[in-house]
Amino acid sequence: MMQRYSRLSIFFHWLIALLIIVAFIVGSIMTDLSFSPFKLKVFSWHKWIGVTILGLVALRLITRLFKGAPPYPSTMPAWQKNAAHWTHVLLYVLMFAVPLSGYFYTLAAGYPVVYFGLFELPVLIPASPELKPILKLSHIVLTKVLAAAFFIHVAAALKHALIDKDGMFRRMLPTKSGETS
Numbered sequence: 001m002m003q004r005y006s007r008l009s010i011f012f013h014w015l016i017a018l019l020i021i022v023a024f025i026v027g028s029i030m031t032d033l034s035f036s037p038f039k040l041k042v043f044s045w046h047k048w049i050g051v052t053i054l055g056l057v058a059l060r061l062i063t064r065l066f067k068g069a070p071p072y073p074s075t076m077p078a079w080q081k082n083a084a085h086w087t088h089v090l091l092y093v094l095m096f097a098v099p100l101s102g103y104f105y106t107l108a109a110g111y112p113v114v115y116f117g118l119f120e121l122p123v124l125i126p127a128s129p130e131l132k133p134i135l136k137l138s139h140i141v142l143t144k145v146l147a148a149a150f151f152i153h154v155a156a157a158l159k160h161a162l163i164d165k166d167g168m169f170r171r172m173l174p175t176k177s178g179e180t181s
């Protein structure tokens, strides 16, 4: 039977996927809301979810580096293995770059991030009218690149599940028994 991802990796994968989708949807609608206390609350939730993603992605990367990933099946052509590898690298880079750009944009705009209203996260840069538009544009552009990489990733996963039927998709699905191979 084909080797699977560890239970911890599977947990991080689906939790982070879900939170990214939520952060993306909230981010996309919040800027169009008319100014109100509700809008400020939604902005805060977007930031809190985004910072949570950042923390989870850091833990996930550590897990990935220590536990590795199961090898690709020998039936997979080399170009597909390369494409999969580099898409995964790109996804990791973006999963850091997107929340970090949002975080630094918020700081450059002069707002501290008070995580779930409980404690203030480090103010790593001072408010900066020069950096603010650059960081805002970076966050917006990076979210679009993340969305594109996300769709390529999902399309490839579905191809494995529905066309190739080579068991690749199941490697990332939770199992009741928690079997690892």
Ligand code: HEM
Binding pocket: 020, 023, 024, 025, 027, 028, 031, 046, 047, 048, 049, 050, 051, 053, 095, 098, 099, 100, 101, 102, 103, 104, 105, 106, 113, 136, 139, 140, 143
């Ligand atoms: C993976 C995590 C994140 C995702 C997927 C995400 C996604 C998005 C999206 C889709 C938008 C709308 C962009 C547009 O107008 O086209 C947005 C806007 C925004 N995000 Fe995020 N974001 C994330 C993390 C963060 C974090 C951590 C912060 C701050 C702590 C943040 C702060 C903002 C702000 C302030 C805006 C409004 C930009 C504006 O003024 O137009 N985001 N985000």
